[in-house]
Amino acid sequence: MPSFTYLTAALALTSAVAATPVQKRDAFSVQQVQHKIHLKNGPGQVAKTFRKYGKVVPEHIQSAADARANTVTAAAVTGSEPANPSDDYDSSYLSPVTIGTTTVNLDFDTGSADLWVFSSLQASSQLVSHDYYKVDASKVKNGYSWKISYGDGSGASGKVYADKVTVAGVTATSQAVEAATSVSAQFSQDQDTDGLLGLAFSTINTVSPTPQKTFFDTVKSSLAKQLFAVNLKYHAAGTYDFGFIDSTKYTGAITYVDVDSSQGFWGFSATGYSVGSAAAVKSNIAGIVDTGTTLIYIDSAIAKAYYSKVTGAKVDNTQGGYVFPCSTTLPNFSITVGGVAQTVPGKFINYAPISSGSSTCFGGIQTSDDIGFNIFGDIFLKSKYVIHDVSTGSPRLGFAQQ
Numbered sequence: 516m517p518s519f520t521y522l523t524a525a526l527a528l529t530s531a532v533a534a535t536p537v538q539k540r541d542a543f544s545v546q547q548v549q550h551k552i553h554l555k556n557g558p559g560q561v562a563k564t565f566r567k568y569g570k571v572v573p574e575h576i577q578s579a580a581d582a583r584a585n586t587v588t589a590a591a592v593t594g595s596e597p598a599n600p601s602d603d604y605d606s607s608y609l610s611p612v613t614i615g616t617t618t619v620n621l622d623f624d625t626g627s628a629d630l631w632v633f634s635s636l637q638a639s640s641q642l643v644s645h646d647y648y649k650v651d652a653s654k655v656k657n658g659y660s661w662k663i664s665y666g667d668g669s670g671a672s673g674k675v676y677a678d679k680v681t682v683a684g685v686t687a688t689s690q691a692v693e694a695a696t697s698v699s700a701q702f703s704q705d706q707d708t709d710g711l712l713g714l715a716f717s718t719i720n721t722v723s724p725t726p727q728k729t730f731f732d733t734v735k736s737s738l739a740k741q742l743f744a745v746n747l748k749y750h751a752a753g754t755y756d757f758g759f760i761d762s763t764k765y766t767g768a769i770t771y772v773d774v775d776s777s778q779g780f781w782g783f784s785a786t787g788y789s790v791g792s793a794a795a796v797k798s799n800i801a802g803i804v805d806t807g808t809t810l811i812y813i814d815s816a817i818a819k820a821y822y823s824k825v826t827g828a829k830v831d832n833t834q835g836g837y838v839f840p841c842s843t844t845l846p847n848f849s850i851t852v853g854g855v856a857q858t859v860p861g862k863f864i865n866y867a868p869i870s871s872g873s874s875t876c877f878g879g880i881q882t883s884d885d886i887g888f889n890i891f892g893d894i895f896l897k898s899k900y901v902i903h904d905v906s907t908g909s910p911r912l913g914f915a916q917q
């Protein structure tokens with residue numbers, strides 16, 4: 516039971532508070548709450564002043580401002596981006612990307628390093644059925660241009676802008692965006708692909724006079740882990756995971772091997788191959804993983820060894836390579852990477868009928884003799900979870916079975 520004194524004091528205080536509706540205080544502090552961290556951008560301020568007075572921003576100021584603008588404080592960003600087949604045969608895979616204020620469907624390509632997009636700089640006849648980047652003149656990189664050619668003879672060219680690019684919720688605030696002024700027939704006739712997002716090494720970016728960073732290079736320092744993982748699927752939507760490894764997307768162990776990036780690609784070596792259940796044949800197979808290439812292109816001796824086990828298979832040069840009866844059951848194909856067999860199910864090696872309704876099908880494995888190096892494209896990748904990892908100083912690839 517509180518003493519009399521205590522009780523009286525308590526009553527007095529209560530009545531005092533009740534009688535004074537607003538407490539009068541002569542000193543107080545306001546707790547500051549840290550808002551979203553805004554990095555100061557000195558060169559950005561200088562560039563803004565040049566623009567304010569109608570002056571061209573000197574290149575070295577703009578480049579410094581762009582680099583600073585891409586410095587993201589958070590270092591724990593992750594995101595997962597869908598990879599949707601472009602047609603019934605997984606000819607390519609398309610992913611939604613927001614550039615400026617428009618969302619376009621880009622082909623994420625680990626075999627090239629340019630982020631280029633159909634744009635308002637093109638003739639309107641080339642833009643039918645496409646989403647495209649409406650260029651913002653205030654974001655142009657004066658004096659910059661680009662021109663790219665791909666292994667299949669396709670290509671595009673145009674001008675360069677620095678704009679906001681968002682992939683899987685990961686934003687680069689000032690990414691080099693290569694706006695097309697012209698594209699080759701393969702692209703103008705393909706109404707699904709609005710451009711490419713290169714994920715090879717920035718050393719092979721085609722922008723002149725200064726090669727630009729890929730989207731991954733721009734954002735990698737903000738990612739929880741400096742890596743991305745490719746999870747393409749057979750006749751189904753897969754993902755590109757940025758900044759994290761999703762253990763629900765593969766089974767068994769991840770096998771890591773060193774990458775040779777000297778040519779700008781994700782190059783690696785396999786030490787053998789096997790066809791069906793046959794024992795592995797030792798063979799040094801140097802090649803690249805490449806999401807922008809549809810098929811597997813491998814030494815002619817290995818392609819020949821594979822199709823020698825396919826009933827009715829032959830080289831038909833009028834079709835451009837190995838074909839076989841669509842009804843044929845195909846053997847699995849494996850390459851040995853880091854001592855572990857990485858297997859492609861035979862079913863995945865039937866790419867498509869040579870023409871609509873034909874009973875002759877085109878092989879998913881073709882010879883690389885005319886290319887000069889081996890390419891493990893979508894036919895290989897769609898049974899794998901492949902981690903493209905630059906977090907350990909030197910780049911490496913991790914392979915796991917889906």
Ligand SMILES: Cc1noc(C)c1CN(C)Cc1cc2n(n1)CCN(c1cc(N)ncn1)C2
Pocket residue numbers: 601606607622624625626627665666667669701702705708711805806807808809
């Ligand atoms: C591809 C493809 N295949 O059937 C369709 C449809 C397409 C898409 N369509 C024809 C247009 C096209 C052409 C190319 N692409 N997309 C992707 C970039 N290309 C590459 C990338 C790279 N790393 N290596 C070699 N070429 C050539």
